[in-house]
Amino acid sequence: MCGIAGLLFKNSDYHSGLGRSLIDMLDGCQHRGPDSTGFALYGPSQRGRLVLRFLVGEGRGAEKAISRIRSVLSEQQARIDEEYNVGGHFRVKVSVDHDIRAFSYAMEQAAQVFSIGESLEIIKDVGGAHDVDALYRVHEFEGTHGLGHVRLATESDVKPEAAHPFWATGFSDVAIVHNGQITNYWKMRRRLERRDFEFRTDNDSELIAVYLAEKLSEGVSLDEALETSIQDLDGTFSFLVSTMDEIGYAKDKLAAKPMIMYETENLVAIASEEVSLNRLFPGRALDTHEPPPGTYATWRRDNRPVGPNRRAA
């Protein structure tokens, strides 16, 4: 139960307003989810090096987790290039030459992994957009695109690890945010588990991330993965997905969850409610567009949209 937001700058290299813009968009729809807030931000690519973000908590627990992380990194023969600890998070930049899935499953022995990627960083915690920003300085983040999410916890606890965005565990640079409920969750999860994919939560939104990542790893385009997701996932959903170069959306056939978008030559912005889009353009009447039910679309950086929103076959 939540609000979602996504933003992609089409042309500019690294936009200094990325973090600030997503904070504004989420603040605009914070009423949809006051419990926790999260961001998936895409900064400059580390070209072969990976940024890892962990949840380590605070105090003695954090110290222990960090030392565990260092020791697993050394077992994995990963060289630490940079590290820091902020709030309950630990961020580390490493050089490693490994299969990412095996590496990330190994890293999870040390601490809860929020994200791994050459460019993706997931920052999420309990509280509102401004609370999370105050702790993690999201507004300073420069980048090309990103997603955001505000959450009202219904079944699972209010904990940082239950917050969105969800990283597709084992797949670098893939993240999703989701509003709705996947009703064939267990069926789909078992299908993926039979193929050795691991799940870290019982949250139905994590399924979407793993589902899409699996498709991408088979060489399917993001566009095609979204198309099949509308057929394969049951329930109500409006979700956004991002990779290193793209963002996309998919909307269920029942149109049960809101989603609205605004596109110009320079950017595409998508949110649960128009009030979030207007936060980017105060005082302006925007020519917005509500994606029809059962449709999906993707946009790439430095490119025109792959196509107008299309209907899943």
Place this chain on the structure above:
Amino acid sequence: MPRGAEIIDRLAPIAELPSVFYEAFPMALIDLKETPVREANELIRQYGAVGEDVEIVNPDARHHLGVGLTEEISVRIRGSAGYFCAGLTDGAYFEVDNNVGWGVGDNIYRGTVVVRGNAGAIPGVAIRGAEIIIHGNMGSRAGQVMKSGTLCCAGNANFMAGYMMYGGRIIILGDSGENVGEDMSAGDIYVAGKLLSVGSDAVQVDVLPSELDSIMEFLDRYELKAKRGDFKKVNNAGKKLRYGKTEQQVRSIPFHTFSGKCDYWGPKVQEDVWVKSQIGRYRIRGYGGARTLPHLSDLAFRSDLSTIGDDPHVVSKVSMNTRIGGKHGANPLDLSMPVLIAPMSYGALSRSTKQAIGIASSLSGIAENTGEGGMSDAQRDAADQLIFQCLGGRLGWNIHDMKRANALEIYISQGAKPGFGGQLMAKKVTKELAEIRGIPEGIDLRSPSRHPDILGADDLVIKVQEFREATGYRLPISIKLGAGRIHDDIKIALKDGFDFVELDGMQGSTGAGGAEVMEYVGIPTISAIVGALDGLAEIDCAGEIQIVLMGGLRDGIDAVKALCLGADAVAFGTSAIIAGGCIACMQCHVGQCVTGIATQDPDHEKRYNVSVEARNIHRFLEVVRWQIAAITNALGYKNVTSLCRDDLVALTPEAAEITRLAYEPGYRDSDRNFSESVGLG
């Protein structure tokens, strides 16, 4: 930041309109960059009261603009509006320069809304007579549960336009989207563009010339164009409005026999098989689950209460006054004891019965509840404190009755049939009743089980806010939950800002429901309260939202047990109508109630004597008061708020498992003696 009132200024004439317009009709300006929505809505109402038009700048798609306005002024919104723009209004003219979010014009009685851009989902939801014109496209489920008026879209409509509509017309000048008229009961849908597909129980029919005249006149009035010959019309197909076969009259088995232990192929089982062999569908009946289930009667008081005596003054020795619903600053219900009347509809019950219950509630200083289906004047006059209930069909729901209510309640579900909407058989859907609900006469009414605009906790929070804005934050807002996943649902109730919860277990009754549903679907009342309290404790919010427990509570003994378990108050439905003459024959759904309670037939209703039954119900409530006072006093307390779990034991292993109270079968004898002395035995 300057306060809204200080920055309001008369507009200088705007270039595109002749200045004489503004000299003749000055407009007040509200800038939403400076003024919060709550303050803006207050101002709009104030300007409305003096007949002054309003212009809103920098709306930036904010929600709830203009809700609750009942004055005939015009409101011009210079930009986009968010959810429920112009909702719950009567008589006003709204014009929005750009887009609107979900639910534009929600439940408007009369009035006009013109949207120059696009509209989100459910435009014109539950309207009772408005004209809504959308120049761009509109989202899915347009006109859901609308009753009358016109919703017109110049662009394309989306999925399921006219879903569950009860009347009025929808005019779509562009293409329609799929499943037009899904499960509509009545009304007309006209499509000039492509008609993609018709929904369940909907059918394409010919358009009459007189209807085309009326459409062209309407379009002319709003300067819209379409070709007369292009219109196609969708109506209800009439296959689902009535059950194919009516259940025949059978000799009723009284509840005590019905629910008792009978032989394997006993009369109850035989009757059920035989009736199903005739009608070929599930059965409908009144009352609630009749199986033996864990209940409050499986709990006993730990103390020896044999000394309870019959002190007539005990009522004055125990503090029972209870305030419910004030946690967010609304005027709370002020109850002389922690007791309310459970929601029961005018529809299921006769007008006279609702009136008698209302009178009794006033005499006893407690609160009555409208249930589904609207508020009658008789009921409003009778009850000093009245909760007005809002259901998914929005039957009888309107801004005027909201404003004269003492609290508002959003019904999500009912203990007897969680997940289902209300049912009212054709016999009870009389002309008068159909009018107040805004539906066609004589249909087997199956109310929607979902709200059009509440598809999750995130939508619900916006709905709650709409009600607060429309009523100026004066009224407590409760949520009625039939216990299902109560452990999680109570957290949503708390987070979405409700003032209290009315929690209903499966032993609660209903005026009509599927027999299997009532027996097998719900959660027992004691599980409901324990689950709710556990859910709150889990997120460290114990005591942060008041809970009114209902669901087969019979008397003051059950009430005290419920309070001991952790309820803040209780509500009585079935025992109140039994006190007022109900004979528990379970034929409530038929509509020919011999006591004049569960009927809309004037001949049957004549048998019901309002003043006599009001006195009877009042006397019963006073016995409840005495029971609560006497037991509380005997347990050693001076205040009902002191009652706690330590005062109870469980008499059965099942009840012990559910409540985590100590299993003490040894208390069975003392409990029986005690019940015989002060209770219903």
